[in-house]
Amino acid sequence: MVCLKRVVDYNVRVRVKPDGSGLALDGVKMAINPFDEIALEEALRIRERDGAEEIVAVSIGSTDCQQQLRTGLAMGADRALLIETDSDLEPLAVARTLKALVDREQPDLVIMGKQAIDGDNNQTGQMLASLWDRPQATFTSELTIDGEVATATREVDAGLEVIEFDLPAVVTTDLRLNEPRYVKLPDIMKAKKKPLDVIAIDEITDDTAPMFAVTNVAPPAERAKGIIVDDTVALVAALNDKGLI
């Protein structure tokens, strides 16, 4: 099972609405969260390398998420599931929904991005693993599967941590895991015929109430404008003046 979140395209520079009520997102380009695209690519490679019965792409959100699921199908997923909701779910609610889906679908591996580039929460995979009481391999940059056991190399602050874990499990992807393939036109045509089921979230879970209230959205504090120095002599003098070297 691969989780694909629909997010604002990473090339878009988002702007805060002047009244602090949120972000100006009308009409901006949307895309699959880049880390989730890496997750799908990894699932495809696992199928090519080790075999996998089926790859299911899952998204939770508005009906528009079907666009991203179609892209996922064009990349190579076998079928797609949209859990439809117009609410903006918090990570725990997403994890609870995914847990209910895991119970239905019984996947051997759930793989998703380490974070979505909108909320930057970096929580959903860990929470799903927690609710499921299964292993988690976060920030994965290398993944091998040998029968019922997987080995992941994780990009941690101190370097590369290697862990071994039993399947089923949750893996979250880091940037260096792979480079996602480009979708070819014939694959886009083929994807139109692949099954994409839409299920109302109420049929899956009723446990999605928010716990947090966002009361304001503001632009970040700006740094004061600096100066351009003429040469390294002036630079060294400036740093000396500030007692930095």
Added chain:
Amino acid sequence: MGRVLICAEHDGERLNLSTAKCVSCANSFANDGIDIAVLSENGGAIASEASAIDGVSKVLHIDSNDNGAPLAAIWAPQIAALATDYSHVFGPSTTFGKDLMPRVAALLGTGQLSDIMSTTDGRVFQRPIYAGNAIVTVDASACSIIVATVRTASYVAAEEGGNATIEHRATEAEIPSHTRYVELKGDTGGGRPDLQTAARVVSGGRALGSEDNFKLIYDLADRIDAAVGASRAAVDSGYVANDLQVGQTGKIIAPDLYIAIGISGAIQHLTGIKDAGTIVAINKDSEAPIFEVADFGLVADLFDAVPDLIARLGR
């Protein structure tokens, strides 16, 4: 308001400075006391270090053979078992805390706040979204336990000078066997200061052009006793290992002095350095976005400017 529990980060020998930064965050609002949970294997020295942080009341020390490596699946149930006496459970927003804290929160049946930057009352918090392009204010009053990761770049580490009591606790949770630690391959720092906590950092970008040329960055860093960092472009080009990456997808840092060399200043990089005290940029493209955030900019070819700078900073 109740008590705050902080999950200590350490490498098996020494406490990570991120722990004292979490204490600073907890100290920034009124509460009934701050305790630190130290999970370790033969980690008496780590518990002592934690007890010496100013403002800490108690260190809860679970020393066990299970806790030799910080595996979230093994640590989370132990932290969750301790957490029931607390109104807040904090960890650092390092890879350690990001891995662990959501797992703890889900066990407690509550949500989690990531990367908290500030709070006035311990109920309402500020945190960045969209790579720091927006700051949201979030009210967590509805949570019976507030679980959060603390953005380490936003807080100065609490000083030493405390004398907390150390309580030894037994593991009161079932430890799973489904996840096993193998090894840590790491520390490409070559004995230099730690990137995340260094007072000075010198970073190189794609303009360095090769792994060999990156030696210029190491040389300059060594002259001023700085840690070495890199842009994502430099990491993707294979000049350095990923643990040196600074930015949204790497490390978020707040050194007193940050020197960016041959780095254009993509948003995702700027997100990682905007809390630096002084930013210096050396780039031959005068239009590079890095100059918009630099306190001191030098428009020059790095291959001329950096050797010159190294000579002028000669000790």
